[in-house]
Amino acid sequence: MDEFKTEEEQIAAIKNWWKNNGSSVLLAVVAALAIVFGYRAWQNNVESDKATASALYQQLVSISTQQAGLGDDQSASFIANELKEKFTDSEYARFAALFLAKQAVTAKDYDTALAELDFVLESNEDPRTIHIVNARKARILSAKGEYEAAHALLDASDEAFAPAYLEIKGDIYILQGDRESAKESYLAAFDMVKDAPQRAPLLGVKLSDLGVDTQSL
CATH class of the missing domain: 1.10.287 (Helix Hairpins)
Incomplete structure (x- = not known):
């Protein structure tokens, strides 16, 4: 100063x-x-x-x-x-919601299972988790006979999930009695994993059940 x-x-x-x-x-x-x-x-x-x-x-x-x-x-x-x-x-x-969803599926309480999975989606922005949860939702919806809603969830934005989503689509087509569409989905999935079959170990069996010789693919 x-x-x-x-x-x-x-x-x-x-x-x-x-x-x-x-x-x-x-x-x-x-x-x-x-x-x-x-x-x-x-x-x-x-x-x-x-x-x-x-x-x-x-x-x-x-x-x-x-x-x-x-x-x-x-x-x-x-x-x-x-x-x-x-x-x-x-x-x-x-994690708790996923556990409750699994518990509800075991009890065939599909609506509760879907609500628990929606809880996970509402509080999560991780793409991997979202893909996994949508796959589970699709299987539950198909168990309820809501096939179109199930198919609508199986549009993989991550290529890593594409084979699994196609396989689930094939499973749903089988439930619908559409064996030709199931075969197409399984074949598309198989083409993506044929160099790493451990990624989808049951695909070969499913294709064989539909009359496809995977050794020739």
């Missing part, structure tokens, strides 16, 4: 500045501290939630891989629903 000639004038100027601006400075400091501590609290809460969700998911995996029984099924369903309700935006919630 070179413009002030005496130390007393400088002190007086500082006091005057503090009088006029001190409150706003204190508020800024308090706000900054609140943001810092609030962020730390939020971070700690996130880490705690992750740990809780992870523990619940491990319980779900443990129960579902043990010998199945009515009590085990109910426990697994309870845990899966807890994950969905309390950790909706987490990967664990989506």
Whole structure:
């Protein structure tokens, strides 16, 4: 503060500045501290939630891989629903929904299975997951006899999923009694994987059942 000639004038100027601006400075400091501590609290809460969700998911995996029984099924369903309700935006919630969908298919409760798979799609933007879920939905819809809706889901935007989608289309055509269309789909899929048959190990059997000698292809 070179413009002030005496130390007393400088002190007086500082006091005057503090009088006029001190409150706003204190508020800024308090706000900054609140943001810092609030962020730390939020971070700690996130880490705690992750740990809780992870523990619940491990319980779900443990129960579902043990010998199945009515009590085990109910426990697994309870845990899966807890994950969905309390950790909706987490990967664990989506894994739980996939588990519940599989459980519903086993019970032939196809509408519930579709609802669980829709939950996964609504909270996921990963193309690979979307392709996998749509494949499962297509099989469920075909089990319900909704063949056109099933076929509509099987348009692979990722070439890696094209053979699997064509094979599922073929399976659906078989259910529809359209063996010729099934053969066309299987052949198209086989042409994509014939150099790596492990990608679709049952295609050869399905084509053989339709009178196709895959050795000649």
